[in-house]
Amino acid sequence: MVETIASVGLPIDEKLLIQKNRLIPKNGLKGDKKRISIVTGIHGDELEGQYVCYELQRRIKANYDNLTGIVDVYPAINPLGIDSITRGIPGFDLDMNRIFPGFENGSMPEYVASKIIDDLSGSNAVIDIHASNIFLEEIPQIRINELSRDTLVPYAKLLNVDYIWVHSSATVLESTLAYSLNVIGTPTLVVEMGVGMRITKKYGDQLVDGIFALMKKLGIWNGDVITPKEPIISEDGEVSFINAGKSGVFVPAVEHWKNVKKGDRIGDILNPLTGEINEEIFSPTDGIVFTLREYPIVSEGSLIARILA
Amino acid sequence: MEEKVLFELNSAYRDNMRIKGYSFGSGEKSACIVGATRGNEVQQLYICSRLINIFKQLEQQGKIKSDKSIMVVPTINNYSMNIGKRFWSTDNTDINRMFPGYNLGETTQRIAAGVFDNVNSYKYGIQFTSFYMQGDFIPHVRMMKTGFEDIEFAKNFGLPYVFRREARPYDTTTLNYNWQIWDTKAFSVYTNATDSIDVKSAREAINAVLSFLNKRGIIEYKCHEGYISQFIEGKTLVNVKSATAGIFVRYADVDARVKKDEKLAEIMHPYSGEVIDTIKAPVNGIVFFHANQPIIYSQTPLFRIIPTDDLI
Known part of the structure; x- marks a missing residue:
């Protein structure tokens, strides 16, 4: 059943609607039912989660008898951003993932954020699906704040991703949806996969397989599920960042999610005006390239790759 | 220099x-x-x-x-x-x-x-x-x-x-x-x-x-x-939000002294031109902030007022 969890009047004959679809077992909601919430579209240019929302519900509906708990699907937390191909909230130029937990008496974005938190609160698990941005491609991974490691790593291992990155805590990240929910006891996992403005179907299918595995563990799904792949789990110290030292056009020499040796060529930054190479980029370590620059134009400092040692 | x-x-x-x-x-x-x-x-x-x-x-x-x-x-x-x-x-x-x-x-x-x-x-x-x-x-x-x-x-x-x-x-x-x-x-x-x-x-x-x-x-x-x-202190200011969306017609400027229930602004329907909401001052005070966009969302903070006793 489609429900509206927040509605805000726009000036000219339109309403901003934040909607979810709730799937419940055929025999209703008697007894204590577990709930999983799938959230995506906080950043309007991250679309990988759109396919996941569709595919998850398609598979549930194809075997509805196996549903034993509640599945809430929120495909568009920032619907104006998705519609207008805008990463932030149009009209405010605001990163929506920096305003949680929101404030009911605040501005429109803060009000909407508070309604979203109210509605998600109490879920047994929340999956917040991101898709990097237009600049970088990511392998399917889950990012976990070290403060929530003990609660979330067991859930993350079920989600069939390639990689779990336990990162250090930063004050600025306390304004994210995931942090705001975890701090009130609603376990929330952040998925990053693919690249902005695109849908990578194989990644979506991979994650949906994992969501069913988690649902089974939580008692929300009774059907057959895959055995999740064993993810690599790492902490900050094992991740090397490669940033551009020069501006220009980046052309990679490696493939995404492939092993590299220290000194291997990651790619070149080219100068299309002079026909010269502005910078040759080499791997600082042995490891695997789990983030790779997708958008070719780079400035000094642009992230080129992340390598897991 | x-x-x-x-x-x-x-x-x-x-x-x-x-x-x-x-x-x-x-x-x-x-x-x-x-x-x-x-x-x-x-x-x-x-x-x-x-x-x-x-x-x-x-x-x-x-x-x-x-x-x-x-x-x-x-x-x-x-x-x-x-x-x-x-x-x-x-x-x-x-x-x-x-x-x-x-x-x-x-x-x-x-x-x-x-x-x-x-x-x-x-x-x-x-x-x-x-x-x-x-x-x-x-x-x-x-x-x-x-x-x-x-x-x-x-x-x-x-x-x-x-x-x-x-x-x-x-x-x-x-x-x-x-x-x-x-x-x-x-x-x-x-x-x-x-x-x-x-x-x-x-x-x-x-x-x-x-x-x-x-x-x-x-x-x-x-x-x-x-x-x-x-x-x-920020928390002492009184916020006045819009309950409706539409064309924002403002009457009170910053630094204006306003009386409780004084009209601060109106929200006009964007098509019919009817006044669909009248924004009134909830307290006596001084207008510290006002929105200035011509069209507004509902839930928009329109005014922030510094409360005063103002008995004059």
């Missing part, structure tokens, strides 16, 4: 971005003034350019005190200003959410680090900045509650109000916050305009800075000393 390039960014497609600082006097690093961090902060740029002009004259007249120096950085984001974008020209990140920066990080982290290395050792830091929502304020000095803020010094600007609010997690990466953490007494000065030039308001801000520097013994400058600033 010494012009210095504080940070330079090479580009494959544009002229290099040069962030410039203009220094006056010598010796102790007394005050650093930073203008536009976003591409639409034209008023902030204008104020700094006027200040540079004034400091140049004061320096020539020997009115910058000995062993005192001032640096003005009119903008740290001319790239975005030149193409009409508020945030960073390529990835839309906000440089004023990147401090203290990281010189090996992403582009805007490097810019922030390059700027911060040059501005962080001053005794006083003054930033002209803007609010994320469109609207006008009574000119004021704004501070975050960090434990390092200094309200009495803020009153030296002589602006009508010194405003303090609680710091939120996303504030921890602003220039103002990091100045404070690194022992610079930091003040954000808000004026009436952002993406246009309001000369009257700019003059008031310029006078406030000169008055502050005079009172802190950095320059010698006779001027109107302004107001005896009133200190207000």
Whole structure:
């Protein structure tokens, strides 16, 4: 059943609607039912989660008898951003993932954020699906704040991703949806996969397989599920960042999610005006390239790759 | 006056971005003034350019005190200003959410680090900045509650109000916050305009800075000393929000004294022209902030009012 969890009047004959679809077992909601919430579209240019929302519900509906708990699907937390191909909230130029937990008496974005938190609160698990941005491609991974490691790593291992990155805590990240929910006891996992403005179907299918595995563990799904792949789990110290030292056009020499040796060529930054190479980029370590620059134009400092040692 | 390039960014497609600082006097690093961090902060740029002009004259007249120096950085984001974008020209990140920066990080982290290395050792830091929502304020000095803020010094600007609010997690990466953490007494000065030039308001801000520097013994400058600033906490202001969306017709200006139930604005239906909502003052008070966009969402904060007893 489609429900509206927040509605805000726009000036000219339109309403901003934040909607979810709730799937419940055929025999209703008697007894204590577990709930999983799938959230995506906080950043309007991250679309990988759109396919996941569709595919998850398609598979549930194809075997509805196996549903034993509640599945809430929120495909568009920032619907104006998705519609207008805008990463932030149009009209405010605001990163929506920096305003949680929101404030009911605040501005429109803060009000909407508070309604979203109210509605998600109490879920047994929340999956917040991101898709990097237009600049970088990511392998399917889950990012976990070290403060929530003990609660979330067991859930993350079920989600069939390639990689779990336990990162250090930063004050600025306390304004994210995931942090705001975890701090009130609603376990929330952040998925990053693919690249902005695109849908990578194989990644979506991979994650949906994992969501069913988690649902089974939580008692929300009774059907057959895959055995999740064993993810690599790492902490900050094992991740090397490669940033551009020069501006220009980046052309990679490696493939995404492939092993590299220290000194291997990651790619070149080219100068299309002079026909010269502005910078040759080499791997600082042995490891695997789990983030790779997708958008070719780079400035000094642009992230080129992340390598897991 | 010494012009210095504080940070330079090479580009494959544009002229290099040069962030410039203009220094006056010598010796102790007394005050650093930073203008536009976003591409639409034209008023902030204008104020700094006027200040540079004034400091140049004061320096020539020997009115910058000995062993005192001032640096003005009119903008740290001319790239975005030149193409009409508020945030960073390529990835839309906000440089004023990147401090203290990281010189090996992403582009805007490097810019922030390059700027911060040059501005962080001053005794006083003054930033002209803007609010994320469109609207006008009574000119004021704004501070975050960090434990390092200094309200009495803020009153030296002589602006009508010194405003303090609680710091939120996303504030921890602003220039103002990091100045404070690194022992610079930091003040954000808000004026009436952002993406246009309001000369009257700019003059008031310029006078406030000169008055502050005079009172802190950095320059010698006779001027109107302004107001005896009133200190207000953000949480004491009364917010007036819109319950409906539509065309916003405002009657109350900033600094207006309003009576309880006085009409502040009307919301008009965008098609029929009917008044669909009347916004009234919930308390006696002074209008500290009002929205200024012609069409508004519902849930939009329209006014912030400083409550007063006002029995007259």
